Amino acid sequence: MQIYNSLTRQKEEFVPRQGKKVNMFVCGPTVYDYSHIGHARTYISFDVIAKYLKYKGYRVKYLQNITDIEDKIIAKAKQENKEPLTLAKEFEKAYYQDVKSLGITSVYKYAPATKYIKQIVSQVKRLKEKGFAYEIPSDGFYFDLKKFPEYGKLSGRTTESAEDAVSRIDESVNKKNKGDFNLWKFSKPGEPKWKTELGEGRPGWHIEDTAITEKHFGEQYDLHGGARDLIFPHHEAEIAQMESISGKKPFVKYWLHTGFLTINGQKMSKSLGNFITIRDTLKKYSAEALRFLVLSTHYRSPIDYREEAIKSSWAGIQRIEEFLRKLSNIRRLEVQLLSGAGEILLETRKEFLEAMDDDFNTPQAIAAIFKMIKELNPLLAENKVDKKSAKKIKKLFEEFNNILGIIPRKTKKTPNEILDMIDTREKLRRDKRYSEADDLRRQISSKGYQIEDTEHGPLVKPR
Numbered sequence: 001m002q003i004y005n006s007l008t009r010q011k012e013e014f015v016p017r018q019g020k021k022v023n024m025f026v027c028g029p030t031v032y033d034y035s036h037i038g039h040a041r042t043y044i045s046f047d048v049i050a051k052y053l054k055y056k057g058y059r060v061k062y063l064q065n066i067t068d069i070e071d072k073i074i075a076k077a078k079q080e081n082k083e084p085l086t087l088a089k090e091f092e093k094a095y096y097q098d099v100k101s102l103g104i105t106s107v108y109k110y111a112p113a114t115k116y117i118k119q120i121v122s123q124v125k126r127l128k129e130k131g132f133a134y135e136i137p138s139d140g141f142y143f144d145l146k147k148f149p150e151y152g153k154l155s156g157r158t159t160e161s162a163e164d165a166v167s168r169i170d171e172s173v174n175k176k177n178k179g180d181f182n183l184w185k186f187s188k189p190g191e192p193k194w195k196t197e198l199g200e201g202r203p204g205w206h207i208e209d210t211a212i213t214e215k216h217f218g219e220q221y222d223l224h225g226g227a228r229d230l231i232f233p234h235h236e237a238e239i240a241q242m243e244s245i246s247g248k249k250p251f252v253k254y255w256l257h258t259g260f261l262t263i264n265g266q267k268m269s270k271s272l273g274n275f276i277t278i279r280d281t282l283k284k285y286s287a288e289a290l291r292f293l294v295l296s297t298h299y300r301s302p303i304d305y306r307e308e309a310i311k312s313s314w315a316g317i318q319r320i321e322e323f324l325r326k327l328s329n330i331r332r333l334e335v336q337l338l339s340g341a342g343e344i345l346l347e348t349r350k351e352f353l354e355a356m357d358d359d360f361n362t363p364q365a366i367a368a369i370f371k372m373i374k375e376l377n378p379l380l381a382e383n384k385v386d387k388k389s390a391k392k393i394k395k396l397f398e399e400f401n402n403i404l405g406i407i408p409r410k411t412k413k414t415p416n417e418i419l420d421m422i423d424t425r426e427k428l429r430r431d432k433r434y435s436e437a438d439d440l441r442r443q444i445s446s447k448g449y450q451i452e453d454t455e456h457g458p459l460v461k462p463r
């Protein structure tokens, strides 16, 4: 299996550190607001990656942090006149609801930063003892970038340019180097604080991840994921922290990053008014449609979210459901694989695995599924598939769906009568008999169903 490693900037054979064991960590959200569909993109991608690794027989431990103490949380709490930790708890709960409704089930543990203060303090202390961290009185502890010459090896930035990119959250005129990042902040009045050996304060952002992973995985582990915009400075800082503490390299063997998500070609932001939360999306579309949309693009490529794109995904799911419904209706009992249905199955599994083994190429894997449907549909139409073969085909779908999660387990059924009318309309359209097709569309509409034609075929919705 080949995986693209951001650290080496190339595809590499995936070989975990210890046999079949895979320790995997992905940066979780800062819980000061509802999660948006950019988050959904990242978390769906890594859910599928973890599920595929499990499918391949790896024993995956997938851990995610929750940033439940941070400047943004404190600022939002102030605005809403709430306690920061109370506000964080509310949005932490909302996040768990969101991931559940998205069918994200592969994470074995969510680790909120405030539960790891002891480990965080221990890491800062060790960094200080080894000379990597220094204190600025009445400010906090900082990492001294001059002591870690390899800073920039993940993002490809040099120390000089890294220093130029002053991190917004860690501005302090008294830092030794411009790019030095914060490890521990001494508390200001009214802010949440912990009484520790470092002084009263709260953790910086980057240190929570290495403290959490050291506790659960040790000094080194297999796979670290996150959104692309976290590479610098966040992931770079993680490497500096942990490799300085342990003296062992590499801290993480494989680094995986998801591409950006834009809305109608624009960056998502509250000021542009195009901020779309997961829960708002799920009021209109199913989780499966959103998953299908995300997985139709390779996880490293950018996605442009458009209304037409999610409708087209929904239509794609309907194609699969319609196919599965046809399989369920098969009554032929002869035990035989007719007209090469068996070969089509073997070929499809092979193509699916090849796609997924090539850096989790989900669009290719989905294409293999649609190719199979296209090849099997004529056999179904000619009544050439027996019940036993149908069962095998459905089983293969289940196998794929356990990884991708794009076919709803329970669906609101469109009546067979309507589905037959839609089939007929498609045939008419293929034969360019458009006015008859339009008549049929009106008939379907009068029965309470609406059709929209999309890239993946017609989308049927109750009116």
Ligand SMILES: [Zn+2]
Residues within 6 Å of the ligand: 026, 027, 028, 065, 209, 234
């Ligand atoms: Zn992180």
